[in-house]
C-alpha cells in the first residue's frame with residue numbers, strides 16, 4: 001500500500017455497493033470525478049451520500065466494487081493511508097485541542113516540518129487566525145465549520161470530502177459560506193466532493209451535480225442541464241419545481257411527440273423525452289409558463305385554469321392555478337409590464353408555454 | 367461512585383453505537399484477555415471451589431479436615447438450620463432498601479432540579495462521608511444510638527420508645543444498613559433525574575396541576591432506571607452484610623452473613639455448611655436480581 | 669396566588685379572589701410544599717454527616733481503656749496518631765494495597781472497556797455477564813469463595829493468606845466498577861472524533877494516544893478514584909483473605925470490641941479531610957478552566 005498516499009488523478013468509483021445486513025445503502029455506484037472539479041452529491045436524507053463519502057475516505061469498505069484515484073486502487077486501504085480528507089457533518093473537532101492544534105493535527109501526523117506554519121496559513125485562508133488559541137467549544141457553529149475546513153485543507157488532499165458542511169448553519173451564514181467555499185476551491189484547486197440535500201446549494205456551487213436516490217445515481221451533469229432536462233421523475237421533482245402531469249403518448253407530429261394529459265393535448269420534443277410510447281410524465285418548469293386572461297391565438301400548448309393564489313414576490317409574481325385535471329400548477333411571471341395582470345383568486349386564466357421547454361420522463365419512480 | 371448509575375443503561379445508548387462495529391476481534395480478545403483472566407482466576411474459579419467445598423464432608427473427629435464428596439446434606443442443613451437467618455437478612459435488607467429509597471429520593475430530586483449552582487457541592491456532600499471508614503461510621507452509630515445518647519433520651523422523653531433501647535435491636539441494624547448504603551441509592555436516582563428534561567415535568571405539572579399526580583405519572587417513571595439500579599446496589603450488599611449486625615445488633619437473631627463469617631473464620635469445621643450457605647445466598651440474590659431486572663429493567667445490564 | 673403556584677395540590681381552594689390575603693397557615697403550607705425537597709435534602713445531608721461528626725468529636729476524647737463514652741477533651745491523639753500499636757502499620761498496608769489495586773484494576777478495566785465498546789466479537793455478552801455478576805455478588809460470598817480457593821487450592825502452589833492475596837482480591841472486585849465507569853465515558857464519546865483523527869493520518873495507536881485517551885481520561889481518573897475508595901474501605905472481603913495481615917478497616921473492626929482508639933478516629937477523619945480537599949480542588953480547577961474558556 002506504499003503508493004496509496006501518493007495517488008494522484010481523477011476519482012473513480014467502480015460498481016461500488018455497500019450493504020448493511022440486507023439493507024442496500026449504496027447500490028452499484030459508478031462515478032467519475034475529474035481532478036480539481038467541484039462536484040456535488042445531491043440527494044434526500046438517507047439516500048446513501050454519507051456512506052459513499054465514507055467509502056472514499058476509507059472509514060467504510062465497499063461490500064463490492066473499487067475506489068480509485070488515478071490508477072491507484074484505494075480499496076482496502078485504511079483512512080490514514082489515503083490522500084483524502086473529510087469535513088464531517090458534525091465537524092468532529094478535537095474538543096481537547098486548541099484551534100491551532102486541531103488544524104496542525106494532520107501535518108504533524110505526517111511529520112511535516114513546517115506544520116505550525118501550515119496551520120497558520122490554513123487558518124488565514126478561512127479567516128480564523130484570531131481564534132487560534134481557543135478551544136472548539138468556545139466557537140460558534142459557523143466558526144467551527146471554518147476550522148473543520150481548515151483542518152482538512154491544510155493537508156492539501158487529492159480529494160476533499162465535505163459532508164453537508166453547511167447543514168447546521170442559518171440561511172444567511174450558509175449563503176456566505178457557499179461563496180467562500182467556492183472561492184477557496186478556486187484558490188487551492190482541489191477536487192471537492194460536496195454532499196448536500198439542498199438543491200439550490202448544489203446548483204449554485206458545483207461544476208457537476210450528481211443526484212442520488214435510494215443508493216443510486218439518478219442523473220449526473222452540469223446544474224443547468226439537470227434543471228433543463230431531467231431524465232427521471234425524481235430528478236424533475238427534486239431539482240427545482242416542475243408542473244407535471246401523467247399522460248399517454250398518442251402519436252408523432254414532426255419533431256414532437258403528442259401526448260394526452262387528462263384531456264389536454266401537449267407536445268414534447270422527441271429528443272427531450274425519455275419515453276416514446278406508452279405512459280409519459282409530461283413536465284414544464286414554472287418560469288417557462290405564461291399566464292394570460294385570454295386564449296392566445298394559435299399556439300396550441302395551452303390550458304385553461306382557475307387562479308387559486310397570487311403572491312407578489314417583487315421581481316416576479318407567483319401564481320397557483322388549479323387545472324381541470326385536478327392538479328395545481330405554479331407559474332412565475334416577471335414583473336416587467338407597466339400594467340401588470342391584475343388577477344385574483346377565482347379568475348379564469350390561460351396558461352401557455354413553448355413546447356420546446358417541455359420534457360417527458362418515465363412516470364415510474366426508480 | 368457515579369459509575370453505579372450505569373448498571374442499567376438505556377437501550378438507545380447501546381444501539382446508537384451499532385454502526386461502529388469496526389475493528390478486528392483479535393484486538394478485542396487481546397484487550398479483554400488480562401481482565402477476563404483475572405476475573406476467571408479470582409472470581410469464577412473461587413466460586414467453583416466454593417461449590418466444591420459446599421459438597422465436602424468432614425473427617426469425623428478432625429475438625430478442619432474435609433474430603434471431596436457430594437454431600438447435599440450441607441445444603442439441607444443450610445436451608446433448615448439457618449432459614450431464619452436468611453429470612454432476617456432479606457427482611458432487614460428489604461426494609462433498609464425501602465427506607466433508603468424514601469430518604470434518597472427527595473435529596474436526589476433536590477439535587478437534580480432545585481440545587482442550581484449548589485449541585486456539585488451537594489454531590490460532594492453525598493460522597494464525602496464515605497471517605498471516612500465504613501466501620502468508623504458504623505461504630506459512631508452505636509454511640510449515637512446508645513442508651514445514654516441523645517436520640518434515646520429524646521425518644522424516651524416523648525414516650526416513643528417502649529423498649530427503652532435502640533442499640534442491640536434489629537431497629538439499629540436496619541438503621542445502620544440504611545445509612546451505610548445510602549449513596550448507592552442517591553447517585554443512580556440523581557443521575558437518571560438529571561438526564562430527564564425538567565420541561566417534561568413542568569408540562570406534567572400543567573396537565574395535572576397536582577404535585578403528587580405529576581410525581582407519580584411523570585417524575586417517578588422517568589427516574590425508574592435509577593431507582594432500579596439504586597435498589598439493587600443497596601439490597602445486594604445489605605443482604606450479605608454482617609458488620610452492622612455485629613456492631614449494632616442483638617446477640618441472638620443474627621443474619622446469614624454473620625453465620626457465614628463465623629463458620630468460616632471462628633468455628634472449626636464449618637467450611638462445608640458455610641460454603642453451602644454462601645452459595646445459596648448468591649443464588650437467591652442473583653435469581654432475584656434477574657427477575658427484578660427482567661420485570662423492570664432493560665436487556666443490557668452493564 | 670393560584671397562578672403563581674400551579675403545582676400545589678390545594679390551588680383549587682385559592683379561588684376566593686386576589687383581594688383576600690391567604691391565611692398564615694395556608695401560606696406556611698404553600699411554602700412547605702414548594703420547599704419540601706430542599707428541606708428534606710438538607711436534613712438528609714445533615715444525617716449523612718452525623719456519624720462523621722461523632723468520629724471527629726471522639727478523636728478528642730480523653731478516654732482511658734475504652735473510647736465509647738465521652739470523658740473529656742484532649743489534643744493528645746492528634747499529636748501522636750501512631751501512638752497505638754498497629755494503627756499506622758495497618759494504615760500503610762491499606763494505602764499500599766489501595767495504590768497497587770487501583771493501578772492494576774484501572775489498567776485492566778480500561779482495556780476491557782475499550783474492547784467492550786469498540787468491538788463486536790463472539791463472547792461479548794458472556795464477557796458482559798462476567799463483568800456484571802461480581803457487582804451483583806455479595807462481598808461475603810466473594811470473600812468466602814476466595815478463602816476456600818486460597819486455603820484449599822492455591823496454598824499448594826505456595827500462596828498463603830497475606831498482603832498478596834488481599835491485593836489479588838481487591839483488584840478483582842474493583843475491576844468491574846472500573847469497566848463500567850470507563851465504558852460510560854467511552855460510550856458518550858462521539859465516534860466521529862476518532863474517525864476524524866484517522867482521516868487526518870493518525871494510525872490506530874496514534875489515534876488512541878492523541879485523541880481517545882485524553883478524552884476518556886476524566887472517566888479513567890474517576891474510575892481510579894472509585895477503585896481506590898472501594899479498596900481502601902473494604903473490610904468484608906479483606907477479612908477473609910488477609911490472614912495475619914491487618915488493614916486499617918480490619919484494625920478498626922478488631923478494636924471496636926473495646927471501643928476504637930481515638931488515634932483511629934484521627935486517621936479516619938484526616939483521610940476524610942484529605943479526600944474532600946482533593947475532590948473540591950479538582951472541582952475548582954475544572955470550573956476555573958471552564959470559566960477561562962468562556963471569557
Ligand SMILES: Nc1ncnc2c1ncn2[C@@H]1O[C@H](COP(=O)(O)OP(=O)(O)O)[C@@H](O)[C@H]1O
Pocket residue numbers: 020023025043044045046047048049050051052384385386
Ligand atoms: N453502519 C450502518 N449500519 C446500518 N445502516 C446504516 C449504517 N450507516 C448507514 N446506514 C443506513 O444507510 C442509509 C444511508 O445512510 P447515509 O449514507 O448516512 O445517508 P445520507 O448521508 O444520504 O443521509 C440510511 O438508511 C442509514 O440508515
Ligand SMILES: [Mg+2]
Pocket residue numbers: 046049050051089163164
Ligand atoms: Mg449524511
